[in-house]
Amino acid sequence: MAIAVVTDSTSDLPGELALQYGISVVPLHVNFGDKTYRDGVDIEPDEFYARLQSGKTFPTTSAPSSGAFIELYQELARSHDGIISLHLSSKVSATYASAAQAAEEVREQGITVEAVDTLQASMALGLVAIGVAKAAAGGASLDEAVDKAKSLSSRATFTGLVETLEYLQKGGRIGKAQALLGSLLRIKPILALVDGEAHGIERARTRSRGIARIKSLVAEAAPLEALCVLHTTDPELAKEIAEDLSQYAPDGKALAARLGPVVGTYLGPGMLGFGMIRAE
Amino acid sequence: MTDPSDTSRSTRRTDGFLLRDFIRCATRALETNRDTLNALNVFPVPDGDTGTNMVLTMRAIRDELDRHVDANPSITSARIARAALLGARGNSGLILAQYFKGLAESLADGYDVSGEGFARGMRIASEIAYRAVPKPREGTMLTVFRECADASERALKEKPGLEHVMTVAADQAMDTVRRTPEMLDVLRDAGVVDSGGFGFAIMLRSGVQALRGEEAGLELIAPPGLSGLPDLTPGTRLTSIRSEFLESIEGEAWGYCTVFAVEGVDLDPESVRNQMDALGRSAVVAGSGTLIKVHVHIEDPGAALSAGLKLGTLSNIDIHNMDEQAREWASGHAAAAGELAEPPVQVTTAIVCVAIGEGFVELFKSAGYGAVVIVSGGDSMNPSTADILAAVEKAPSDNVIVLPNNKNIIGTAQQAAQLSEKEVTVLPTRSMQSGLAALLEFSPEREIEKNSAQMEESQSIIRSGSVSVAIRDALLDGVAVKRGQYMGVLDERLVAAGNSSLDVLKQMLAGQVDEESLLTLYSGASVDKLALRQTAAILAKSLRGVEIETQSGGQPDYDFLLSIE
Structure with missing residues (x-):
C-alpha cells in the first residue's frame, strides 16, 4: 500500500489536478457575515470576488477543525500505509496546527500521519503537493515523502502583484508588507511569502510595469522544476502570461490557476502572480 | 474535589471548600487570558481593562477565602458575594458580582452545590444582573447569563449531575459569546466578541475542568467565532481590532469611570440606579439593604460621589480617566500593528537625495524605508559638495546611492562621491520626479x-x-514665450507657451499620453490643493483614459512639475 497525500484548499490546486494525482483537499472556511462557506466547495470564485468587490461585509476565514482532518485520516488509513498532510504556512493560519493536532489524536489508533508546515500558500503549496504525490506514486516511503516535501517547500515561492494592500490589511495578514504603505505615492505592490509571512518585495508604479516585473522574477529564478501562473479575476491575462513564461517551465508548459476564496480574501481582485519551484 | 467522579452527590458539609477551589481556578483562568480579554474590550468603553477588572474582582474574592473559608457552602457563598460586591472593578466586575449574589441566594434557599443549585443560582443571577443595569443591552454578559440559565435548566432535565449541568452551561456560554457580534453593533464593527461575557465563559470552563479533576485555568483560550482570531497565530492577536474602529473612537469623550460602595441603612438600589443613570452613562448599581456598589461613567465624578454621600458612608472609591485609557488602548493597538509591520531594519544600501519643497521631502522620506538622508536644494539653491558629502557620511550604510535630482547638481554629487571613503554611486537623476x-x-x-x-x-x-x-522673452526649440507667460518644458525642451498653466499643460500633454500612462502632477508652493485637484479633473477630461495622480510637491519656482510613466 502506498502513502496518501493530503493538503488544504489554500493550495488552490485545480480539481482535475487533485484528482489526477490522488491528492485529498480539506477545505478552509470563508465567513461572509453570518454565512460560512467551505472554500472551493460551497462558493464559486466568480460569486465570491463579486461580493468581495461590493465591499459590504468583509469576509473572514477560518481553519478546518481537527475533526475534519481526523475523519479524513481515518478514511485514508483504510487503504494506505501512512499519510502526509501538507499545509499552509502556520504563520498566517491555524490550519497546520489543526492538522498536527489531528495527527496526534489518530496516532493512538495506529494511524501514522506526518503533518508538514510548508510555510507556503496557494499553488506554491499546490506544486509541493503534486511533487510529493508523484514521489508517493513512485513508491516513496513516508520518510522519503517528508524529505521530498521539505526540499520542495524550501525551493518554492508564492509571489503576486496586487492592486491594493487594502485586502491584506483588512484581513489582518499584512505582516511585513506594511512597509510598502509608507509610500505616499500610488503604487502596485508585489508581495511574496518569505519565511511563511507576507512581505512586500517590490513596488511598481503601474500595473503593466508590475506584470513585466512579475515575469522577470520568474526568468531570474529559472531553471524551474514547476511553474503555475495565478490570478483572481483575470483568466485570459493569466493564460497569456503563462504562455509567455512557458519557456521557463520544465516541460514547456506553465500551469494557470485561480486563487480560491481563502487566499483571494487577502490579495483581492486584480491579483496576478505565480507559484513556482526552483530546480534543485 | 477529592473524588471528582462523585459530582452528582447532594449536600456535603465540605462544599465550601469546593467553592473555594472554583474561585481559585476561575481566577487563574482569567489571569491567564487577561490580555486577550483586555484586547477585546470595546463596550461600553473601549478602554481595554475588562480582563484586568475581572481578575481584580476575582482576586478580591480569592483573598477573602484565603483568609477564611467555611465548610458550609451557604456561609461561604455569602462571603463570596459580599467580597465580590466590595471588590468589584468596572462594569464587568460589578455584573460578575451579580453572578455570585445569585449563587449565594440559591444556596441560602437551601439548594446544594449541585446541578440544581447551579441552575437556580444562574437564573437568579441573570434576573438581578438585568435589573442592575438601567438599560440592559443584548450581546453582553447579561445575555450570556440568561442563556446559561436557560441551558442549565434544560440540562437539569436531561441529567441532574453538577458536572453535566456546568458542562452544558459552559458550552452555552462560549456559544453565546460567539454570537454577541450579531447582537451588538459596536462589537461587529470592531470585529470582536463581548469581552466580559467571554471572561465569564472562561470561568465556567475552568470550573468544569476543576470538577473533572483536570488542570484548570492554564490554557490560552481563543475567543469563539472570531474566525479571524482562532486562525491567527499568537502574538498577532492584538492587531485584530479593525483599524477603522480604532480611528473612529479617537475623538470620543468618555469621562471618568467612577466606582464606590455605599454603606447605610435601607438603601434602595432602584432609586440610586435611576439617579446615577440621570447623571452619567453605563450605570450599574448592585447590592441592597446596607451595602450597595455603584459604577458609572460620568464627566463629573464629584456629582456621583455627592449623591452617594447623602445615602451613607462611602468606601472602595476608584476613579479613573477613561479618555486617557481609551486613547492609550487605541494607540497601543495601533502601535502593536505598527511594530509587527516594521521591516527588519537591515540597511545594506542607503540613499542621499537632494530635494526641495515640503511635499517632495515627505515623498522621498516615505518612499525610502527610513534609509534616506535629504539634502535641501534645487534649481535656485544648489547644494555644495560639502553639503552632499556630509549627508553621505551621515547615511546609515557604507554603501550609498546619491540622487542629485537636478542636472546642475550631478557634478557636485560626483565630486562628493570621490571625496568619501564610502562606496558611493551617483545615479544621474535630472529631476525630482525621476528621482522618486x-x-x-x-x-x-x-x-x-x-x-x-x-x-x-x-x-x-x-x-x-x-x-x-x-x-524674460525667449525663443527656444522653436517656441516663442513672452515674459510673464507660462511655459511648458518636457524632457528639457520648451514645448508650449500660454496665458494659463492649464492651457500650457493641455498643450504639452496632447499626444504624449495614452491609457497606459500614469501622469503625476506635483503642485508648487504657489498652487493650493483645490487648484491642483481642479487642474487634474480638467486634464482627465481632455486626456481621456490617462490615469492621473496628484501630489502637493511644494516646490518653489514651478507651478507644476509632472512625470509621465
Missing part, C-alpha cells in the same frame, strides 16, 4: 549594485516636465 521613480525601486536590504541597476532603469523610463512663469 528611481527611489520606488529601492530596497534597503539589497546590495548597492542591484539597487542602482534597477533604479537606473526605472528613472530612465520616466519623462519629466514642468510648468513655470517665464522671467
Whole structure:
C-alpha cells in the first residue's frame, strides 16, 4: 500500500489536478457575515470576488477543525500505509496546527500521519503537493515523502502583484508588507511569502510595469522544476502570461490557476502572480 | 474535589471548600487570558481593562477565602458575594458580582452545590444582573447569563449531575459569546466578541475542568467565532481590532469611570440606579439593604460621589480617566500593528537625495524605508559638495546611492562621491520626479549594485516636465514665450507657451499620453490643493483614459512639475 497525500484548499490546486494525482483537499472556511462557506466547495470564485468587490461585509476565514482532518485520516488509513498532510504556512493560519493536532489524536489508533508546515500558500503549496504525490506514486516511503516535501517547500515561492494592500490589511495578514504603505505615492505592490509571512518585495508604479516585473522574477529564478501562473479575476491575462513564461517551465508548459476564496480574501481582485519551484 | 467522579452527590458539609477551589481556578483562568480579554474590550468603553477588572474582582474574592473559608457552602457563598460586591472593578466586575449574589441566594434557599443549585443560582443571577443595569443591552454578559440559565435548566432535565449541568452551561456560554457580534453593533464593527461575557465563559470552563479533576485555568483560550482570531497565530492577536474602529473612537469623550460602595441603612438600589443613570452613562448599581456598589461613567465624578454621600458612608472609591485609557488602548493597538509591520531594519544600501519643497521631502522620506538622508536644494539653491558629502557620511550604510535630482547638481554629487571613503554611486537623476521613480525601486536590504541597476532603469523610463512663469522673452526649440507667460518644458525642451498653466499643460500633454500612462502632477508652493485637484479633473477630461495622480510637491519656482510613466 502506498502513502496518501493530503493538503488544504489554500493550495488552490485545480480539481482535475487533485484528482489526477490522488491528492485529498480539506477545505478552509470563508465567513461572509453570518454565512460560512467551505472554500472551493460551497462558493464559486466568480460569486465570491463579486461580493468581495461590493465591499459590504468583509469576509473572514477560518481553519478546518481537527475533526475534519481526523475523519479524513481515518478514511485514508483504510487503504494506505501512512499519510502526509501538507499545509499552509502556520504563520498566517491555524490550519497546520489543526492538522498536527489531528495527527496526534489518530496516532493512538495506529494511524501514522506526518503533518508538514510548508510555510507556503496557494499553488506554491499546490506544486509541493503534486511533487510529493508523484514521489508517493513512485513508491516513496513516508520518510522519503517528508524529505521530498521539505526540499520542495524550501525551493518554492508564492509571489503576486496586487492592486491594493487594502485586502491584506483588512484581513489582518499584512505582516511585513506594511512597509510598502509608507509610500505616499500610488503604487502596485508585489508581495511574496518569505519565511511563511507576507512581505512586500517590490513596488511598481503601474500595473503593466508590475506584470513585466512579475515575469522577470520568474526568468531570474529559472531553471524551474514547476511553474503555475495565478490570478483572481483575470483568466485570459493569466493564460497569456503563462504562455509567455512557458519557456521557463520544465516541460514547456506553465500551469494557470485561480486563487480560491481563502487566499483571494487577502490579495483581492486584480491579483496576478505565480507559484513556482526552483530546480534543485 | 477529592473524588471528582462523585459530582452528582447532594449536600456535603465540605462544599465550601469546593467553592473555594472554583474561585481559585476561575481566577487563574482569567489571569491567564487577561490580555486577550483586555484586547477585546470595546463596550461600553473601549478602554481595554475588562480582563484586568475581572481578575481584580476575582482576586478580591480569592483573598477573602484565603483568609477564611467555611465548610458550609451557604456561609461561604455569602462571603463570596459580599467580597465580590466590595471588590468589584468596572462594569464587568460589578455584573460578575451579580453572578455570585445569585449563587449565594440559591444556596441560602437551601439548594446544594449541585446541578440544581447551579441552575437556580444562574437564573437568579441573570434576573438581578438585568435589573442592575438601567438599560440592559443584548450581546453582553447579561445575555450570556440568561442563556446559561436557560441551558442549565434544560440540562437539569436531561441529567441532574453538577458536572453535566456546568458542562452544558459552559458550552452555552462560549456559544453565546460567539454570537454577541450579531447582537451588538459596536462589537461587529470592531470585529470582536463581548469581552466580559467571554471572561465569564472562561470561568465556567475552568470550573468544569476543576470538577473533572483536570488542570484548570492554564490554557490560552481563543475567543469563539472570531474566525479571524482562532486562525491567527499568537502574538498577532492584538492587531485584530479593525483599524477603522480604532480611528473612529479617537475623538470620543468618555469621562471618568467612577466606582464606590455605599454603606447605610435601607438603601434602595432602584432609586440610586435611576439617579446615577440621570447623571452619567453605563450605570450599574448592585447590592441592597446596607451595602450597595455603584459604577458609572460620568464627566463629573464629584456629582456621583455627592449623591452617594447623602445615602451613607462611602468606601472602595476608584476613579479613573477613561479618555486617557481609551486613547492609550487605541494607540497601543495601533502601535502593536505598527511594530509587527516594521521591516527588519537591515540597511545594506542607503540613499542621499537632494530635494526641495515640503511635499517632495515627505515623498522621498516615505518612499525610502527610513534609509534616506535629504539634502535641501534645487534649481535656485544648489547644494555644495560639502553639503552632499556630509549627508553621505551621515547615511546609515557604507554603501550609498546619491540622487542629485537636478542636472546642475550631478557634478557636485560626483565630486562628493570621490571625496568619501564610502562606496558611493551617483545615479544621474535630472529631476525630482525621476528621482522618486528611481527611489520606488529601492530596497534597503539589497546590495548597492542591484539597487542602482534597477533604479537606473526605472528613472530612465520616466519623462519629466514642468510648468513655470517665464522671467524674460525667449525663443527656444522653436517656441516663442513672452515674459510673464507660462511655459511648458518636457524632457528639457520648451514645448508650449500660454496665458494659463492649464492651457500650457493641455498643450504639452496632447499626444504624449495614452491609457497606459500614469501622469503625476506635483503642485508648487504657489498652487493650493483645490487648484491642483481642479487642474487634474480638467486634464482627465481632455486626456481621456490617462490615469492621473496628484501630489502637493511644494516646490518653489514651478507651478507644476509632472512625470509621465
